[in-house]
Amino acid sequence: MTSEELLVVLAAVGHAQRLRVIAEIAGGRMYVSELARRLGMSRPLLYMHLERLEKAGLVSGSLELSDSGKALKYFELAPFDLHVTAETIATAVAADAPETVSDTKGTT
Amino acid sequence: MTSEELLVVLAAVGHAQRLRVIAEIAGGRMYVSELARRLGMSRPLLYMHLERLEKAGLVSGSLELSDSGKALKYFELAPFDLHVTAETIATAVAADAPETVSDTKGTT
């Protein structure tokens, strides 16, 4: 895992609102408008956060038709298990910068 | 663990530069100026990041006197092991908001 990939997830999860979003849909899938009402935030804003969470692979959304024929966008948690230690981070950063500067080998 | 505490750590670790800082001192303790040179960033900036990491409990610094009598501020990793799952988050957020709105119990 590169540091960039790790960073996307960490940055995604490192925000109060997004933590609330995760906590909310941890209780079950929900469509956007409903979720926005529950969390007391505007839909456009929620959209942004959901987008970010989705890009990080933490949630996944799917557009579905309700009985009444209305289109509802449901979001649910994607199972994730992030283990963060100094080693994890060091490894990720190392993977990100392949060229060991201190080394004289010019394996370019 | 409240969501705030969790957030401090996650936000601290959710930044490229700070990941690099952690990765760097994962290889051993180092004083600020040296660290700044290695990472190629200004000391004031590094200070800010170190402060944030320290507040999150990820690193710890100590001012020491070198042989030459110069004061050096050494930073080293604080052992940490962060496990992030939907449950972790949900629990933290729940701990943050003690009043269960949907519940009628007034166990305040």
Add this chain to the structure above:
DNA sequence: GAAGCATGTAAGTTCAGGCTGACACATGGA
């Protein structure tokens, strides 16, 4: 057709965090 509720998106604004440059101060050595 108007009202209600849903998805999307495109403005625009505000604000915190990231970052730079310059400073004060201390010490050791030429």
Add this chain to the structure above:
DNA sequence: TCCATGTGTCAGCCTGAACTTACATGCTTC
């Protein structure tokens, strides 16, 4: 004394993220 190197802090700029308002669109139901 002057220079190099270290700590520590402050003022200020600037970018990007967060957030709001407003709109277009589609579907039902009255």
